[in-house]
Amino acid sequence: MLPNRPITPSTLSIKDLLWQVLWNKDKCTLCGQCTAVCPVNAIEPGVFQKRLIEPALNITEKPGNVYKVYYGIRQKTDPAYACIGCGMCSLVCPNDAILPSKNEENDKLRLHIDRGGQPRKRGGRRNVKDGILDQIKFIRISMLTDPALDAGRHEFELRTLLGRVLSPEKHLALLKENGWAPPVREIYPLMIGGMSFGALSPNMWEGLQMGVAYLNEELGMPVRICTGEGGCPPRLLRSRFLKYVILQIASGYFGWDEIIHAIPHMKEDPCAIEIKYGQGAKPGDGGLLMWYKVNKLIAAIRGVPPGISLPSPPTHQTQYSIEESVAKMILSMSMAWGFRVPVYPKISGSSTSLAVLNNITRNPYAAGLAIDGEDGGTGAAFNISMNHMGHPIASNIRDCYLNLVALGKQNEVPLFAGGGVGKNGNLAANAAALIMLGASGVQMGKYIMQAAAGCLGSESDRCNICNIGNCPKGITSQDPRLYRRLDPEDVAQRVVDVYLSFDTELKKIVAPLGRSTSLPIGMSDALGIADHHAAERLRIQYVV
Amino acid sequence: MCRLFAITSDTPLSPMTAMEAxxxxxEGHDGSGVGILLRDLGGPFEEMKDAPILSGIFSESGIKRLDTFMMGIGFMTKYxxxxxxPKTAPxxxxxxDVYLIRAxxxxxxxxxxTQASLQDRLMNIRLKLREMGEEKEDMIVFSFWPDVIMLKEIGDxxxxxxxxSLDRKELQARIIMAQGRQNTNYAINLYACHPFFIQGYSTMTNGENTAFIPNKEYLMSRGFPGYSGFQSDSEVFTHILHYLYNSLELGIEAYKHVITPLQGDALEKHPDAALLRVLKHSCRRLIIDGPNCVIGCLPDKKLFMVQDRKKLRPGVVGGRPGMYxxxxxICGLDAVIPDRDKSKDFQPMHLDTAIVGPDRxxxxxxxxxxxxPLPR
Known part of the structure; x- marks a missing residue:
């Protein structure tokens, strides 16, 4: 900072920032790739003046000095251009001359990113690294009282049901009289959760869809993917691949004009309809697609003008009670597809989840309930909602499951859990823990972005700029200059890799537990945790 | 591991036959306990086929409480x-104090x-007695049912x-089910000892059911008071069998379709695929995960054996007309029915249910x- 520059309250030094760019003058070739690639323009080419002291070696000579100029990289300290730690600069640097480094102490930047009275918005998820799911261990190992199974060679039936399952008595009676029974889908227990066309780039979306189609058609794994709230490309709606897709409707109803009009042309029914009432990342808040990302294509699919922000209302505005909101909407959606498609609500984890669940148990058309915990991710939300609102998924899913057990409806209403599954890379362990706590299946979002497309976002507040469309990997961008970095074929390949390795890991968990004939939903005797309170709360074993 | 032996015979046999087997x-069990079920009784009980027989273990004070209770509800001892x-126990x-067998x-x-209401009442009395016994630890009640005697004890x-002295004439029976080993996966408790019994259905199992908790939670939430206890993970087999008959009105041929349903193509190609899919989906929480060999007995005196999907436990059926x-x-069979055609011995595999009817x-x-076998 020059001495004549004014100091304002938001004048920050590099030390005050969350991420500091370490640049090595000796290695730098001044190629300029780092400054070109930086998605937030946090660094720029800089001209630096340097004074070299030239002391005299003997008394007769006078000491002197030389002023020199050199070129390099300067990190901006303006909060609007603060480094996000994505590390794209080091990715492109031919000489490894540059690297973002995280501030060890709490940054001061966080106190100044509300310029113009606009609180911070971002993508990603809650900036908390740990989670209870990672602490859960699988303790009931088969060994001598019953043999452990061979995960590699034994047959495993790792399938779950999506749809309202009737009681055996009722269903057998219906079968005799040829009555209508609710549609049920037999699917793989790990789904790709709702990430909209708009939140994700076209290449990312296409890659995910291709990966899912391959898993189904070539590998026989009935994997399903949810569209999120943003409609569905018309060509997919009219293709046979629609049966692998769960169409989501949420409070903005984006894209549903297109979907409704496509119904007569559909070759296949969609797998299911998910009605989103809440999202774990921002409970009580609606979806948000910021104007940066609403280009012509997105606008056309969603049926809105381009270039405007699309905040979905926090709730479905045409409805005012749980009966209206859930019952009527489920019925309308069921009717649209002639009662052939399961329709289920998705809510954010909340202490009111049980009330929703109880209502659903009394609604014979509700196909299940998806609950999204506080660690869920999002493309855009207020930082405050993401960090402080919501309910952990573990106890929420457990409470709901035990409530169903008390009602005797644990098989009738499948629960799906999401929110932070695989947050620390332990996808199969987290998924298996949730299933044994009572979930019929799990939904993942952020994990597949990270594993299948190389998303850099993290709970250390790294990157997380999905909201402004500048995703340096092209995953959440609508700018072709960015998303062309992502090859859909590569994404598809990674999706397949992720599912295959997940499948092996899940078998590596269930095989030693002696389970192969069915998915171990609610097998809580297999779970243990070294936290007494958590054990009591989840009604699993306390082990130390 | 448990060892199981069951026999069905035209002529009444001594319970010691099963002990010999x-x-x-x-070598296959640890001699830690024994459970035995006798039905289709010979001896004096032959004359009182309809009279409910209470079997259990009582302390002196327990017997007094039992008598007061039974008299209070109008039951009189018939036999x-x-x-x-002997003076010293093994x-x-x-x-x-007392091993009780009383009609x-x-x-x-x-x-x-009605038959159904009578059966419910009998079961409720057994459950009540069990509850009373657990409260003061003075009664253990195994069964209260016509033509059925059960005994369980710790030891070889x-x-x-x-x-x-099981080798007495009064205890001879045409159907005997016996299991050697106290359940040791959980705490030692005679209620954890096989066979298990509910309203005429009985099973015993060799192996461990790893799907026990989901099975148990589902059965307990059916609202049927008899689906309780569960000191052993194998008790669910008896209750599922009862549920199959009483609530689903299906027969033994459907038992395996509930506990280990067909998968993939085998299910799709089955002539009753629609029904089986319904069963597989709606009874999903009753799917067991073995290794388990289950031997059971039905109210109509059929005996059966099934294996779980993995077929990791031994089990064989054999005999000659009149005795199976x-x-x-196989050495158990050899000891008791040596004069059979061994080439006809059958070891059920993962899809089989072996059944011997009441005509033996x-x-x-x-x-x-x-x-x-459905009405078509």
């Missing part, structure tokens, strides 16, 4: 067997009850059999891929 299979015990077997007269006001089967045995091991003429095999 367990004894030759002793009883007193087991005189090592490891607790000293008990009762129904109260007068029970006359005219042969030794316990001799100790309780179900055994964990043959072993019929029902494969899961066969059509179900």
């Amino acid at each position: 367990l004894d030759v299979m002793r 009883k067997i007193s087991i005189k015990l 090592r490891g077997t607790p000293r008990r 009762y007269e129904y109260p007068e006001e029970w006359e005219g009850l 089967p042969m030794t316990v059999g001799r100790y309780l 045995g179900f055994s964990s091991e 003429q043959e072993v019929s095999i029902c494969c899961q891929t066969d059509p179900l």
